[in-house]
Amino acid sequence: VQLVESGGGLVQAGGSLRLSCALSGFTLGDYAIGWFRQGSGKEREALSCVDSSTSRTYYSDSVKGRFTVSSDFAKSVVYLQMNSLKPEDTDVYYCAAVRTTYLSSFGWMARLWYDYWGQGTQVTVSS
Numbered sequence: 201v202q203l204v205e206s207g208g209g210l211v212q213a214g215g216s217l218r219l220s221c222a223l224s225g226f227t228l229g230d231y232a233i234g235w236f237r238q239g240s241g242k243e244r245e246a247l248s249c250v251d252s253s254t255s256r257t258y259y260s261d262s263v264k265g266r267f268t269v270s271s272d273f274a275k276s277v278v279y280l281q282m283n284s285l286k287p288e289d290t291d292v293y294y295c296a297a298v299r300t301t302y303l304s305s306f307g308w309m310a311r312l313w314y315d316y317w318g319q320g321t322q323v324t325v326s327s
Contacts, residue, residue, distance in 0.1 A: 201225035201316050203233075203295050208321030211285055215325070219280040221295030221318060228252045231315075232300050233278040234308060235269060237291035237323075244294070246309035250278060253300045258308045285325045292320040 207219040221233060234249040248269040249258040257269050268281040278295060296314035306313050 201297075203297060203316055203318035205293060205295050205318045205321040208293060208323045210324045210326065213285060213287055213325055213327050215285050216281070216283045217285065217323060219282065219293055219295075219321060219323075221278040221280075223276040223278065223297070226297065226316070228273050228276065230299060230301075231297040232303055232308065233269075233271065234296050234298060234311075234314060235267075235278075235280045236294045236296060236311060237289075238294070238320075239291040242291075244311055245291075246311060247293075248280060249298075249303075249308035251300055251303060251308075260309070282323070285323075287325045287327045289323060290325050291323060293323050294318055294320045 202224045204222045232251040235247045238244040250269045250271050266284045271278045295318045297316040298314045302313045
């Protein structure tokens with residue numbers, strides 16, 4: 201099982217980035233893919249999620265209206281389009297996989313239930 205993030209980098213405030221999460225080694229229909237971020241000394245924050253079985257998407261209040269999650273499960277890739285970036289969005293961004301059966305019981309933001317994680321990609325937003 202493997203999740204590999206890419207697309208991070210340095211961008212000015214107000215700019216955009218698109219992160220990609222390449223998936224392999226598991227049955228996508230059984231999993232939802234979430235996006236998280238974590239900075240030094242901070243808790244890992246749930247940002248967004250897409251349920252492969254329903255195509256339903258979820259967003260945290262901190263990114264709703266600015267970030268958009270999408271998926272191309274035929275290509276085994278999930279994207280996070282990030283617009284109107286702010287310096288406080290600077291973090292390491294991770295994608296992760298959680299069984300869809302857990303979503304209804306525990307919610308998409310419960311990171312404890314995510315089985316697989318990528319290695320992360322750094323996003324830096326300059327002011």
